[in-house]
Amino acid sequence: MLSAYFSFSQNQKDTIVFDRKLEEVTISAAKTAKSIAKLPIPVMIISEKEIEEFGSSKLFDVIKRQTGIVSVTTKTGTEGLQMQGLDASYTTILLDGFPIIGRSFGALDLNRIALVDVEKIEVIKGASSSLYGSNALGGVINLVSKKKLIDGKSTTFSLKNATHNTTNASLIYQYKKEHLQLSNSFDYYNSDGYDLIDSDKLSTVNPYSNYTISSNLKYGISDKILLNTNARYYKQEQVHTAEHLNSLLKGKSNIEEWSFGSSLKYLMSSNFNQQIEVYKTNYRADEFLNTEEGILHDNNYFDHTLLQSELKSYFTYKGLNTVIGFGMTKEELSRRDFSNNPKQDLKFLYGQLDATAFDKLNIILGSRYDYYTDYTPVFSNKLALGFPITKKLNINSSVGTGFKTPDFRQKYFDFTNSTIGYTVLGRDVAFDRLATMQAEGIIQEIVPFSELISHLKSETSINLNLGIKYYPTHYLTFDVNFFNNKVNDLIEWQLVAKGVNNTNIYSYFNINQVETKGIEFNSAYRKVDNWEIKFGYQLLYAYDTQVLKEIGHDTVYYARDPETQVSIKLNKEDYFGLFNRSRHTANIKLNYYLNDKTELNTIFTYRSKYALSDSNGNNILDTYDEFVAGYSLCDVGFSHQISLLKSFQIGVKNIFGFTNPEYISNISGRLYYINIKINIKK
């Protein structure tokens, strides 16, 4: 009976790489097993082989090469992912279905996540709140660890060396005997960092080292009951520096994270089973800075805990698959510059139907109800239809809603920057703080304070996808997906009051409405056993709905003619759209198999121009603003299987040595790597 649980990945074992794409099974998109080719939702699977290409060992490095996923660096230096043109804060990241926490300004640092023991990465694009609740507006990324091991003991050791004195060592120990399966892994990463700007005292990335320990245990208690336990511990230490009044401040920045998840699956009959899950995770970041004399200048901390429990039931009856689940989540945060230690409780209930009608038409219908202590309850829905026109041609369409609750920062922040002179107040603390200041007569009202009494609303979205899959032969595939996302009630900070000496006081409001739309196109062609070429492209339009409506009509925006400096009025055509969005992103990937042991990989990724902020003072991004120039990167990798159990990789990332010190801090220039992997079986 154990095999019923493991069957998800079984049929992939010996198929050739390319075929996998057709056979690949996905679970997160539907929370039930289903072939990707038949799934009427835009999903992308990154296979284990693809994960290991180019010597990548962290999630960020793998995911940024994928079509339609753009790695972005914000002005504050936070890295994140953009899917369908939506911000990094709108993507939920899961590890075997459990959420990873610890976000900085909404973005999760994906360099934190080591890809040891990961069998595949599933990427679901478009609003998925109907299954995953808050934050899943843009999509979900699920990392799936190895499901089925081979009997016996197996130890894999790998060692990587790369530019910037980077060392990455990992050890995986796996054991399987009868109903017990154990997988333990250790990953160590150390890097000197790098510096793109010589003229200052600071480094672009300071030296850091981290390690991850993870353990997964699966145990068949009986024929019908399966226990699955995941534990993970991560620790990072990094040198922390800052410049203050021409002197260098030095300190440390530490991150510590752990998670523990356990599930019991009860297989009642061939068409009914139930699963109970408990998950707890904690993320803690600490940093401090000392002056040159060794006196504490500044310190900061962030401590976030999440506890989740869930009960799921699966029914299968004559091609009808149903999932029903309910559970609760408790979150708690303790952080400097917060008025209190906020807590948030959530109870949720969801259900999804997956059925076939009229022989061919596949229907997925899902709904989720989220009940928060502080907000109006949210219903999220999804309807997806898949229609196979012929065996080779499939048309899919889906419509879904998404939401994101205001985060703790937007509610409880109480931060004053005395150097530049401004204050940011979370919405839940703003009114009381402002009223006190007003009574003291030290501020002047800009926005009526009464507007701050009500709570912030959740951001909500509607997502539409229309996809066509055309697979003319076993060796050629075309996938095109048109997408559209409308996000309402976007939360942004806005000036509310002015203090003495012209200091500004900001708070958060639901103000904007944005729309992103575009086309994603993917195609792959494989010449049997010889080579394989993949092409991906995304066209994206992303803009503020209000600006687009008003520009040139109700509101006039001005810019300056770059030649004469004379003011000019902007037209609709001059509006470029949202910040940090590129109109075009593309990639071409070539895998060349010299023989069945040796392989050469090349990938080009391209990102067209974008802008990080408004440079001409009209608050919108127009064609007269300063843009970050478009760029392309090229990675080359060579891998060889020395023997059945030994292999090595060498390669160069960013072979042309592209850098843009002014705007792009996360591209360090050319990187060489060598990677050796040894497997010992008993």
Added chain:
Amino acid sequence: MRYTCLLFLFSLLIFTSCEKTLNKGVIADDVTTFIELDASQYTVNQLDSSLTGKYERFSFSEGDTVSHDNWDVAFKGSTIIINGGESSDQDQPNRVGDAAVYIADGVMSDVRTVDVSKFFQDNLAGPAIIDDLGISGQGWASYDMGTHILSPIAGRILVFRTHDYRYAKMEILYYYDSENPQPLDGDFGGFYTFNYVYQSSGEINF
């Protein structure tokens, strides 16, 4: 005037000589460009960011900087005052006139008529043209906290009543004497390049 940046100057010369061919908004024949009026003789007081130094006076009728009392507008760093109203700091020159000013939204050619109801004069609290380094967004310039560069806000036209009841409109184009100013290296600006139209007849139409 300083000619430290020939390229910028050159582009301005092209502009003044062929302004009629510009497609973005037709500019009247009588637009004059004044290049780099030097109002950089000031120091910044670290305590309250206020400026101390010399006001450079300008007369629309003479089309040049002046040192007599019949000036219309004067500049000291980012501060702009007029020859009307009351003084708000000790550096300010004598006011003998009744000048007034307001800021209109638009491009230069949009301002065809003076709206006399909007006029405002300098007072004890400060100049009529707000000088808060762009914090309020109500003045003539915006300030970039990262680069510390002060830029005139596009689409802001300063409309003046001169000291002797004539009218003028002005668009400030640039505040520095180099193309890539580095305020962190002491390049604080104070060099006004602006376009203006002077209506010498006393009519309120341009």
